[in-house]
Amino acid sequence: MDGKERMGSVTDFLLELRSEEIPARMQVKAKEDLARLFNDALAKAGLAAASVEAFATPRRLALIATGLPLATEAVSEETKGPKVGAPPQAMEGFLRKSGLTQDQLIERDGVYFAVVEKAGRQTADVLAEAIPAIIRAFPWPKSQRWGAASASTESLRWVRPLQGIIALLGDDVVPCEIDGIFSGAATMGHRFHHSGPITIGNAGDYVEKLREAYVLLHFSERCRIIRDGAEAAAKAAGLTLVADEGLVTENAGLTEWPVPMLGRFDPAFLEVPQEVIQLTARVNQKYFVCHDKAGKLANAFVCTANIEAHDNGAAIVAGNEKVLAARLSDAKFFWEQDLKVALDDQAQKLAQITFHEKLGSVADKVERVAKLARWLVEEGIVKDATADAAERAARLCKADLVTGMVGEFPELQGIMGGYYARAQGESDAVADAVRDHYKPVGQGDDVPTAPVTVAVSLADKLDTLAQFFAAGMPPTGSKDPFALRRAAIGLLSLLLQNDLRCSLKDMLGATGAGTSFDTLEEFLVDRLKVQQREAGVRHDLIDAVFSLGGEDDLVRLLARVKALQAYISTAEGANLLAAYKRAANILKAADAVDAAAPAPVDFVAEESLLLAALDTAEPQAAAAVDAEDFAGAMAALASLRAPIDAFFEGVMVNDPEPAKRAFRLGLLARFRNAVTQVADFSKIEG
Amino acid sequence: MLDVAPLSFQDLILTLHDYWGKQGCAILQPYDMEMGAGTFHTATTLRALGPDPWNAAFVQPSRRPTDGRYGENPNRLGAYYQYQVILKPSPPDLQQLYLGSLKAIGIDPLLHDIRFVEDDWESPTLGAWGLGWEVWCDGMEVTQFTYFQQMGGFDCKPVSGELTYGLERLAMYIQNKDSIFDLVYNNATADRPAVTYGDIFRENERQMSTYHFEVADTDMLFDAFKKATAECESCLQHALPIPAYEQAIKASHIFNILQARGVISVQERASYMGRVRDLAKGSCQAWMAKNGWAA
Numbered sequence: 001m002d003g004k005e006r007m008g009s010v011t012d013f014l015l016e017l018r019s020e021e022i023p024a025r026m027q028v029k030a031k032e033d034l035a036r037l038f039n040d041a042l043a044k045a046g047l048a049a050a051s052v053e054a055f056a057t058p059r060r061l062a063l064i065a066t067g068l069p070l071a072t073e074a075v076s077e078e079t080k081g082p083k084v085g086a087p088p089q090a091m092e093g094f095l096r097k098s099g100l101t102q103d104q105l106i107e108r109d110g111v112y113f114a115v116v117e118k119a120g121r122q123t124a125d126v127l128a129e130a131i132p133a134i135i136r137a138f139p140w141p142k143s144q145r146w147g148a149a150s151a152s153t154e155s156l157r158w159v160r161p162l163q164g165i166i167a168l169l170g171d172d173v174v175p176c177e178i179d180g181i182f183s184g185a186a187t188m189g190h191r192f193h194h195s196g197p198i199t200i201g202n203a204g205d206y207v208e209k210l211r212e213a214y215v216l217l218h219f220s221e222r223c224r225i226i227r228d229g230a231e232a233a234a235k236a237a238g239l240t241l242v243a244d245e246g247l248v249t250e251n252a253g254l255t256e257w258p259v260p261m262l263g264r265f266d267p268a269f270l271e272v273p274q275e276v277i278q279l280t281a282r283v284n285q286k287y288f289v290c291h292d293k294a295g296k297l298a299n300a301f302v303c304t305a306n307i308e309a310h311d312n313g314a315a316i317v318a319g320n321e322k323v324l325a326a327r328l329s330d331a332k333f334f335w336e337q338d339l340k341v342a343l344d345d346q347a348q349k350l351a352q353i354t355f356h357e358k359l360g361s362v363a364d365k366v367e368r369v370a371k372l373a374r375w376l377v378e379e380g381i382v383k384d385a386t387a388d389a390a391e392r393a394a395r396l397c398k399a400d401l402v403t404g405m406v407g408e409f410p411e412l413q414g415i416m417g418g419y420y421a422r423a424q425g426e427s428d429a430v431a432d433a434v435r436d437h438y439k440p441v442g443q444g445d446d447v448p449t450a451p452v453t454v455a456v457s458l459a460d461k462l463d464t465l466a467q468f469f470a471a472g473m474p475p476t477g478s479k480d481p482f483a484l485r486r487a488a489i490g491l492l493s494l495l496l497q498n499d500l501r502c503s504l505k506d507m508l509g510a511t512g513a514g515t516s517f518d519t520l521e522e523f524l525v526d527r528l529k530v531q532q533r534e535a536g537v538r539h540d541l542i543d544a545v546f547s548l549g550g551e552d553d554l555v556r557l558l559a560r561v562k563a564l565q566a567y568i569s570t571a572e573g574a575n576l577l578a579a580y581k582r583a584a585n586i587l588k589a590a591d592a593v594d595a596a597a598p599a600p601v602d603f604v605a606e607e608s609l610l611l612a613a614l615d616t617a618e619p620q621a622a623a624a625v626d627a628e629d630f631a632g633a634m635a636a637l638a639s640l641r642a643p644i645d646a647f648f649e650g651v652m653v654n655d656p657e658p659a660k661r662a663f664r665l666g667l668l669a670r671f672r673n674a675v676t677q678v679a680d681f682s683k684i685e686g
Numbered sequence: 687m688l689d690v691a692p693l694s695f696q697d698l699i700l701t702l703h704d705y706w707g708k709q710g711c712a713i714l715q716p717y718d719m720e721m722g723a724g725t726f727h728t729a730t731t732l733r734a735l736g737p738d739p740w741n742a743a744f745v746q747p748s749r750r751p752t753d754g755r756y757g758e759n760p761n762r763l764g765a766y767y768q769y770q771v772i773l774k775p776s777p778p779d780l781q782q783l784y785l786g787s788l789k790a791i792g793i794d795p796l797l798h799d800i801r802f803v804e805d806d807w808e809s810p811t812l813g814a815w816g817l818g819w820e821v822w823c824d825g826m827e828v829t830q831f832t833y834f835q836q837m838g839g840f841d842c843k844p845v846s847g848e849l850t851y852g853l854e855r856l857a858m859y860i861q862n863k864d865s866i867f868d869l870v871y872n873n874a875t876a877d878r879p880a881v882t883y884g885d886i887f888r889e890n891e892r893q894m895s896t897y898h899f900e901v902a903d904t905d906m907l908f909d910a911f912k913k914a915t916a917e918c919e920s921c922l923q924h925a926l927p928i929p930a931y932e933q934a935i936k937a938s939h940i941f942n943i944l945q946a947r948g949v950i951s952v953q954e955r956a957s958y959m960g961r962v963r964d965l966a967k968g969s970c971q972a973w974m975a976k977n978g979w980a981a
Contacts, residue, residue, distance in 0.1 A: 020781055021819060023804035058802070142806065144817040146833050148775045150845040151737060160817065161778070161833070192795040254801060285825050303825060305799040316799045319824025322864065326761040333759060354951035362951065402948070481956070 009070040013049070013123075013174075014203035015131065016062040016166035018187055022159050024253025026141060027056035028219065030159075033139055034063050041130035046072045047123060055217040057256045059191070062217065064203045068169070071120045081105060081112035124174050131167055132178040149179055164188075171202045189213025190256050192307055214308075215256040222252040229260035230288050230302040237262055239290040239298050242278075247288055251304040254286070259305045261313045263287075263321045267299040269328040272335045273419050279409060280327045287324065334404035343420050346399040353401070356482075358471045362398055365463060368512065370394035372459035375510050377451075381502045382458070385429070385451035393433035393456045396421055400434075414438045433457075440490050443531065447497040454498050461491040466513035469520040488527040495554050504552040521552060528554065532561075541565050544683040548676070556628060563630030564679050572641055573634075579644045580681040583668040586653055590665050595673065597666035600659045606643075606650035610667055613643040618674045625677060633678045644671055692861045695871045695883060698791055698853060699745055702769050705790045706743035709783060711771060714744035719932060720939040723748050724770030724850055725809060728931060733772065734814075734837045734846045735970060736979045740774040745853070749939065751898040751946035757884075757891035760865035764894050765887070769851040776833055776847030784821070784831065784849055792860055799824050807832040811938050811962040813839040813970070816848070828856050838970025840981050854883070898946040907947075911940045911958075918965045927972035934965035 015038070022030065031054040042048055042065075050067025079098060082090040084107060091112075095102060098114035105112040135158070143157035156162065156179035167174040167183040176183045186197040193214035200206050207217050216222050227248050234241040251258060269277065274297045281287040287301040303320045305313060351363035359365070373390040376382045382390070400406045400417030409416075418435025422428070433453040437460055440447045448454050464487050468474065475484050494500065504524065508517040525546050529539035541561045551557050567573040587593055599607070617636045624632035653664045675681050693701060703713050717727040724730060724746035733740045746768050754764025773780065781802070785795065793800070802819035807830060809815070818832035830850040834842045857869050867884025874880035918933035941958050944950050950958060974981065 021802035021804075025804070142817060144833050144835055144845070145842075146776050146845050146847075147778055148844055150775060151843050153841050153843060161776075163778075192800070254803060287825075306801060307796060307799055309797050309799070311797060315797050316824050319798065319826065319859070323825040325864075330759060330761060333755075349948070352949055354954045356951075357954060357957075 010067045011070060011170040012203035013065040013068050014166060014168040014206050016060050016187055017162060018060045018164040019158055019162045020160040021058045024250045026159060027253045030061055031056040034061055037134045037137065038063055041134060045126040047126065056219055057215060057217060058254060059256065068123055071122050074120045075118050077116045077118060079114045081114055084110045124169050127167065127169060127174045128176040131176045135178050155179060166200055168200060168202050190215050193257065219252055222255060222258050223248050226251050226258050226260055226304055233260055233262040233302050234290045237300055239292055239300055241302065242289050242291055244288055247282060247286060250286055255304060255306040257306055259308055260302050261305060261317050262300055262302050263317045265299050265321060265324050265328060269332055270297060270299055272332050275412060275415050276331050276409065277328065280331060281324065284327060285324060334408055338403040338405055338420060339423055342424055343396045343399040346402050347395060349402045350398055359467050366395060366398050368463050369459045372463060372511060373455040376455045376459060381500055382451055382455040385455055389429050389452045390455040393430040393452050394459060397434045397437045397456055440493050442486050443489055447493045449498060454494055458494045461487045462507055462511050465520060466508050466511035470514035474519060474523060485527060488524055489531055492528055492531050496558060499555055501553060501555055504554060537561060538565055540683055540685040544679040544681065547680045547683055560630045563634050567634040572638055575645065576637060576641045577681060577684060580675050582648060583672050584682060587668055587672060593665045593669045594662060595666050595669040597662040599663050604651060606647045607667065610643040610647045613640050614670050614674060621674060621677050637675060637678055640671060693791060694873050695857045695869050698857050701791050702787060705787050706771050711741045711743040714742050716744060716746050719935050720749050721935050722750060722938065722942055724768040726935055730770060730772050730848065731812060731837060732973050734834050734842055735840055735974055736977055737843060740772065743771045746770055751943050754891060754895035754898055756895040757888040763866060764891055764898065767853045769853050771849040772846050774846035775844035780847045793823060810959045811966060813963045813967045823859060826855060826859060828852060839967045840970060840974060898943055902943050902947055904944060904947050904949050907940050907944050911937055914940060915961060915965060922968050922972050925972060925976065927969050927976055930972060931969035934962060934969050937965060938962045
């Protein structure tokens with residue numbers, strides 16, 4: 001390090017990879033990947049830059065490294081070889097590998113060493129190799145081939161066609177080539193605001209030269225312009241922008257010269273549910289929406305253009321207004337048409353839609369879900385709901401699938417049903433259940449807690465899972481075409497979050513889909529392990545409780561697992577586990593074990609202590625498990641820890657005297673059985 | 687907005703013909719079968735396969751039964767026109783060529799916001815995919831721009847560049863109309879008035895929407911679907927990829943009508959599309975074999 005600084009020979013490096021438009025969503029990560037790959041390449045060559053900054057715009061990915069040494073330092077690499085007097089084969093092998101002769105080796109303390117002096121390399125040479133390697137290794141989520149070279153499937157891949165490379169070390173081009181593209185010093189400015197190539201002198205003038213050509217290289221600067229500009233545009237119209245950082249980033253990835261502008265739409269469209277307006281504005285058009293002073297959705301939007309138009313954007317705003325109006329008029333048409341038809345009538349049409357060719361129509365599914373939702377309430381599994389409300393909501397919950405609006409915006413399923421249900425006078429509980437019954441969609445989504453919603457959502461998921469499994473269509477490997485894993489996670493979240501107490505077997509039985517659900521139960525327990533992993537619950541402990549059999553109330557199962565985990569992670573628990581494993585191993589090796597083997601006359605204190613402890617702990621643990629006092633059950637087991645340790649310490653189990661051996665093995669069997677009342681410790685890892 | 691009178695609908699087509707003709711494209715006629723998009727034309731599907739250079743442009747009438755709105759929605763049609771350009775291999779200046787075509791039809795990129803927005807194209811029924819963009823003009827999608835990577839399940843060697851212009855949308859833009867039906871179709875003379883798009887096609891939209899949504903005999907269509915698939919397979923057995931492919935197109939269109947009739951569920955949808963895809967893939971495979979091209 002000192003040497004380099006003394007020589008003072010450091011410089012800056014500029015890399016620009018110019019391409020056709022890079023998808024907005026990929027730019028932030030691409031920037032990070034470029035910096036990482038570049039730093040890795042430097043490190044591999046024994047180089048380091050003082051700073052590395054990466055840039056991404058729609059048409060370029062770039063990087064500036066400062067304080068880069070002009071050459072790597074000379075190093076001498078020493079490799080240890082065979083000992084003096086080692087067999088000749090060992091020496092031959094070593095010489096072959098190091099490419100030296102024996103007299104070139106150095107001998108030290110009876111060992112040969114090969115010393116290879118590696119001269120320093122020019123940084124330009126390192127970079128000339130690294131650039132094509134980085135391009136070829138670049139981890140784009142999706143990449144493509146293009147042009148004449150793509151006659152071979154081995155041709156270069158990039159996110160979109162790669163058009164040019166700038167590689168400047170100091171003021172000099174680092175010459176390199178990849179698939180016919182040669183590095184140079186020229187780039188292009190904004191697609192429409194600047195024509196002809198721009199020659200960059202060095203890393204120092206890159207950012208400013210491009211700014212003059214209407215390209216803002218800093219992602220953060222473009223974000224700021226969009227955020228502030230959109231807010232200001234809304235404010236100037238007396239409105240408040242609905243902040244949306246996702247949209248800020250997306251628009252920054254779509255522009256090299258962002259210009260936010262406010263547009264309006266006909267207030268008549270505000271009759272349409274605001275989710276629809278927001279969805280179409282945001283997802284389809286990438287517009288921000290605004291609130292008025294009362295906090296309601298306003299008839300205004302902010303779009304982000306990529307040019308400063310010569311009419312100050314009048315034509316652009318007019319064009320965007322027209323596009324949004326067209327989309328909203330489509331939405332309004334659907335809204336009005338849909339309101340004319342009662343959801344009950346829409347639900348009739350579900351008979352014509354196949355849910356799955358083996359599982360009948362969607363109407364059949366609705367019928368099953370309605371019965372199941374009613375059952376869940378009547379059985380008291382879901383409390384504080386009326387069975388009629390649950391059944392009503394279930395009968396309406398899929399009706400919006402045949403509405404025009406959901407046909408157009410499938411992501412609004414449920415939400416629209418909620419609106420239509422409310423509009424036709426259904427109670428809030430029913431309308432909310434229709435709206436939210438798909439929830440939770442995957443982990444992290446809100447889990448419903450309103451009782452009617454819980455009943456319908458749970459019934460829907462139980463039905464889907466039971467039907468597909470009963471028809472022999474479980475997910476396999478990475479294939480899960482019916483999203484059963486997501487349904488399972490939803491089911492588990494509903495049960496656990498709402499503390500719903502029921503045997504899984506009973507619930508699955510109530511679906512009417514079949515009689516045996518062993519595969520599905522195992523699948524659900526597997527999903528439970530995945531779901532609980534984030535919460536830090538150990539999968540082996542879930543197995544340890546589940547494999548006892550009989551425990552299929554998942555709320556209780558989890559409580560038991562958590563008590564077990566708390567205990568096992570104490571030193572005492574770990575000791576008990578060790579004692580269990582020791583006992584289990586001894587028992588495994590024994591020929592015959594009788595837990596009721598009689599005590600020999602001369603039994604010792606360790607035996608009598610363990611016997612007494614077992615006599616107390618066994619019923620205590622059993623009673624605690626029955627009372628669902630799992631901490632109590634653990635405490636009962638804990639009382640065995642000292643006696644079992646003392647037992648192993650003080651007696652030899654496999655005593656030569658058969659009576660003694662039989663009694664001791666019997667004690668161990670009782671110990672194992674007592675522990676197994678709480679969990680199958682043999683499933684516990686570690 | 688424009689210095690000169692905006693192009694009529696037919697002049698928009700003629701201008702694009704002229705522009706792409708000058709770029710060396712063969713100006714073809716539409717394929718004479720019902721299809722959902724220009725990509726189904728054999729000039730795109732089959733010609734995208736194999737090593738031979740191929741440059742063509744054509745209008746393809748495109749039928750989307752589910753998009754029909756009885757002629758009442760100003761922005762939606764059940765049948766419309768796509769302008770399709772295919773250049774193989776994709777030239778290095780394809781974006782510039784495309785922007786040149788926009789200028790030719792009167793769109794000034796310093797007055798209008800032209801953007802290339804990610805849109806990965808995939809045709810599940812053709813077993814085809816590519817990367818590219820939807821091109822936005824002031825927020826309106828006016829063109830689909832795609833670099834084909836696979837067609838019929840086969841890697842494209844070399845890659846074609848495909849441009850698909852939505853002619854009605856572009857015309858609405860250029861003519862500044864709020865309704866498709868108000869588009870000026872031709873050029874008036876002193877004694878022959880201009881006709882609008884609505885004059886020509888609105889009644890078609892009404893009748894075809896009624897047919898597709900209410901009348902089409904679904905039993906007949908399910909049967910026709912089966913027959914088309916059987917016929918396709920028979921053609922494949924006779925090593926006749928083009929007639930086989932025509933049956934695949936037919937099956938695809940019948941499937942689209944069944945969709946519009948609302949008799950195919952989400953789950954079944956995938957299986958029907960899978961069947962059409964198998965036919966299209968089979969046809970592409972037979973086409974490759976007929977030409978002696980290796981996958």
